[in-house]
Amino acid sequence: MTEKELLYGPGDINLALTSMASEIIDRYYEIPFLVGIRRGGVTLSERLAELMVPTLGQKPPLGIIDINLYRDDWTRARSFPKIGRTEIPFTLDDRRVILVDDVLYTGRTARAALDAITEFGRPGRVELAVLVDRGHREMPIQADYAPFVLSTSAEEMVEVNFSSDSLSDEIVLLRAPKNG
Numbered sequence: 001m002t003e004k005e006l007l008y009g010p011g012d013i014n015l016a017l018t019s020m021a022s023e024i025i026d027r028y029y030e031i032p033f034l035v036g037i038r039r040g041g042v043t044l045s046e047r048l049a050e051l052m053v054p055t056l057g058q059k060p061p062l063g064i065i066d067i068n069l070y071r072d073d074w075t076r077a078r079s080f081p082k083i084g085r086t087e088i089p090f091t092l093d094d095r096r097v098i099l100v101d102d103v104l105y106t107g108r109t110a111r112a113a114l115d116a117i118t119e120f121g122r123p124g125r126v127e128l129a130v131l132v133d134r135g136h137r138e139m140p141i142q143a144d145y146a147p148f149v150l151s152t153s154a155e156e157m158v159e160v161n162f163s164s165d166s167l168s169d170e171i172v173l174l175r176a177p178k179n180g
Helices: 010-027 040-056 108-120
Strands: 003-008 033-037 062-065 096-104 125-133 157-161 170-175
Touching: 003 010, 010 040, 010 125, 010 170, 033 040, 033 108, 040 062, 040 096, 040 125, 062 108, 096 108, 096 157, 108 125, 125 157
Parallel strands: 033 062, 033 096, 096 125
Antiparallel strands: 003 170, 157 170
């Protein structure tokens, strides 16, 4: 049975998201266009957008991107990847785009997202916002915004679980049980 360790709870996550939303707004003058990487990045981008409304006076533009066809490892993982919808209802030309994902690990998902967004224009600037940076990069990619930076082993997994009311949000570390 997998061992599960709670690293951060709802209060920690809410504080981190509030700080990250503020930092994204404060760093540059342009309104950010948030593009959530399908699955964990979608919920995170929606949460960040809501937190930006009081400062911006409006919700920043939101998009969703599915990167499965752009991954360099999908043929290894499964023969037919499950493709979700990409929904970017605006041009990315000359825009400040914030790619949003829950966990940054090897960098391959972020690299695939960079490839995918070129189908929707040529952004003026692309930044990466993640909730957790757990290290172990295989690509020269780093997050511009990462409130939680963890040292993990390659055998461990970091899981971000968002709840619909944000009262049960959690970041957990999963590890295989020790033998003996």
